[in-house]
Amino acid sequence: MSLHPDDPPVEEPLGGAARIFSSPDGLRRVLEETRDCPFWGLTLCLGSLSELAGSKTVNEVIDMFGPAGRIFYVHFRDVQGVVPTFRECFLGEGNFDPADVIRRGDTSSTTYCSRGRAHAIGYLQGTLRALGH
Numbered sequence: 207m208s209l210h211p212d213d214p215p216v217e218e219p220l221g222g223a224a225r226i227f228s229s230p231d232g233l234r235r236v237l238e239e240t241r242d243c244p245f246w247g248l249t250l251c252l253g254s255l256s257e258l259a260g261s262k263t264v265n266e267v268i269d270m271f272g273p274a275g276r277i278f279y280v281h282f283r284d285v286q287g288v289v290p291t292f293r294e295c296f297l298g299e300g301n302f303d304p305a306d307v308i309r310r311g312d313t314s315s316t317t318y319c320s321r322g323r324a325h326a327i328g329y330l331q332g333t334l335r336a337l338g339h
Contacts (some may be wrong), residue, residue: 207246208278213254214289230266237276247278252307256285257292260301268311
């Protein structure tokens with residue numbers, strides 16, 4: 207099971223729903239409470255974390271969940287600005303440096319790690335463009 211942080215990361219209830227995963231402290235608490243369960247992890251939504259305090263929050267959560275092997279999936283997106291004033295943007299135009307995030311979070315020793323997936327996607331996109339698709 208993979209938990210997605212609250213988006214937007216605000217503490218006030220939205221539509222009556224409690225917001226308990228809207229900060230690194232809330233995420234830390236659930237990580238501690240599930241430490242013995244290998245089937246629970248985080249969907250690392252970089253945009254949701256970037257909305258809090260930019261790269262500071264992104265790095266804090268990667269450092270918390272990465273070494274524990276609890277990042278199960280990554281939403282690689284970013285925003286400009288922070289709560290309450292932010293907007294979606296293209297990667298490289300937002301609050302964090304995408305290359306720094308890959309370098310920080312890609313601790314896998316296997317070939318098909320984050321770098322491998324990014325390479326494969328870029329390679330396929332380049333091939334399709336070369337073929338005129």
